[in-house]
C-alpha cells in the first residue's frame with residue numbers, strides 16, 4: 001500500500017492506495033476521482049477502455065466518502081492537485097457511503113458542530129488539526145532540547161489553582177474533587193527535584209461565558225523553573241513563542257495556504273516583543289477613549305485595542321495584586337502590583353500566555369491563601385515547597401488552542417481542537 005504523500009517516490013510505477021472518495025466527475029468515457037487517504041488527496045483518472053467492467057461499475061456507484069481501493073500508475077502532472085495523477089487499472093468499491101451530510105456547499109455552524117466528527121474530514125479542519133499537531137510536537141521538542149523534564153500533573157485535584165468560580169466539581173469517594181484548572185501547583189514541588197520541568201495536558205474551566213476564545217476543556221503547556229526571576233521568565237516566553245512561530249512557518253506552509261492564512265503577519269513575529277506595564281496599558285487605552293480604570297481586568301476588546309498598535313505579540317506585566325492569582329510574587333518596587341506576565345497575540349487573538357514569578361516566602365503565601373479564602377488544609381503540601389529549601393521560581397502557561405487559532409487564522413477556538421467542549425455543549 002502506498003500513502004498519497006509518498007507518490008513522488010513512485011513516478012511511473014504501479015501503486016495501490018486505499019482511501020475515501022472526496023469528489024468525482026465523469027464524462028462518459030473518462031472519470032476523474034479524487035481520493036483522500038489522510039496523508040493527502042490524489043487525482044485518479046480512469047478511462048472506460050483501460051479498466052475492466054467491474055472497476056467501471058464501481059466508479060459509477062461510488063459516492064462521496066465511499067471507501068475505495070485503487071491500483072494504477074503514477075504520472076507526474078503539474079495540473080493535478082498535489083502534482084501527481086494516477087492512471088487507474090483497477091478500482092474497487094470497499095464500502096459505499098450513505099449520503100454524506102456535509103457537502104461542499106455552505107452549512108451553518110450549529111449544523112457543523114453537531115457533525116463535528118464528520119466535519120473533521122473537510123480540508124480546512126484537517127489543515128488546522130495538522131497545525132495543532134505540529135505545534136504540540138514543537139512544544140515538546142523545545143522543552144526536551146532545553147533540558148526540561150516532563151512532569152505530568154494530575155487531572156483530579158483537591159484544590160483550586162485559578163480561582164474557585166470556574167471549577168468543575170466531581171465526587172471522589174465521598175470527598176469533593178475538581179478537574180484541574182492548571183498543573184502549576186504540582187510543578188512547583190517538582191522543581192526541587194528536577195530543576196526545569198513542564199507539563200502538557202488538558203485543563204478544565206467552567207467558564208460561564210460564551211466567547212470565541214473560551215473552551216471548557218483546553219490544553220495547556222506549563223514550564224516551571226527553579227531560581228528563575230521575572231525578567232528571565234519574560235525572555236523565555238518570548239523565545240518560546242518565536243520558536244513555535246518559526247516552526248509553523250517552516251513546516252506548515254501547505255496547511256497555512258489551505259487556511260488562507262496571511263503569513264506576512266506571522267513573519268513579523270520576531271524578538272524583541274514590545275513590553276509594557278499594566279499601568280501603561282491602562283493609560284494607552286484611556287488615551288484611545290476607553291473608559292477602563294486602573295484596577296480593572298482586560299476584556300477581549302481591551303486586549304485587541306492594546307495590540308492594535310503593534311505588529312507582534314505584546315508582553316504586559318505588573319498587574320494589580322487584587323486581579324491576579326494568590327501565588328504571584330509582589331513587585332519589590334511597588335507592593336500594589338505583582339510580577340505577573342501576560343502575552344497578548346496580535347490580530348485580535350488575545351491572551352496566549354499567563355505566568356508569573358511565584359511567592360517563595362512561606363509567611364506571605366500563608367497570608368495570601370487566607371486573603372483569597374482558600375482552604376489552607378488543601379494547600380499544606382504546596383506550602384512545603386516554601387518550608388524545605390525555598391527558592392525564587394517562575395513559570396507560565398500557554399493555551400494551545402489560542403496559539404493554534406492565531407497561527408491558523410481561525411477566529412473561533414472550536415476549530416482548533418478535535419472535539420471542542422463548549423458552554424452547554426458536549427455532543428459529539
Ligand code: 4AD
Nearest residue numbers: 182184214215218222352353354355395396397399
Ligand atoms: O492565565 P491562566 O489562567 O494561567 C494559569 O493557569 C497559570 N496557572 C499558568 C502558569 O503560570 N503555569 O491560563 C493560561 C493560558 C491563558 O493565557 C490562555 O492562553 C489559556 O491558558 N486559557 C484558555 N484557553 C482556552 N479556553 C479557556 N477557557 C482558557 N483559559 C485560559
Ligand code: MG
Nearest residue numbers: 342351353354
Ligand atoms: Mg490569564
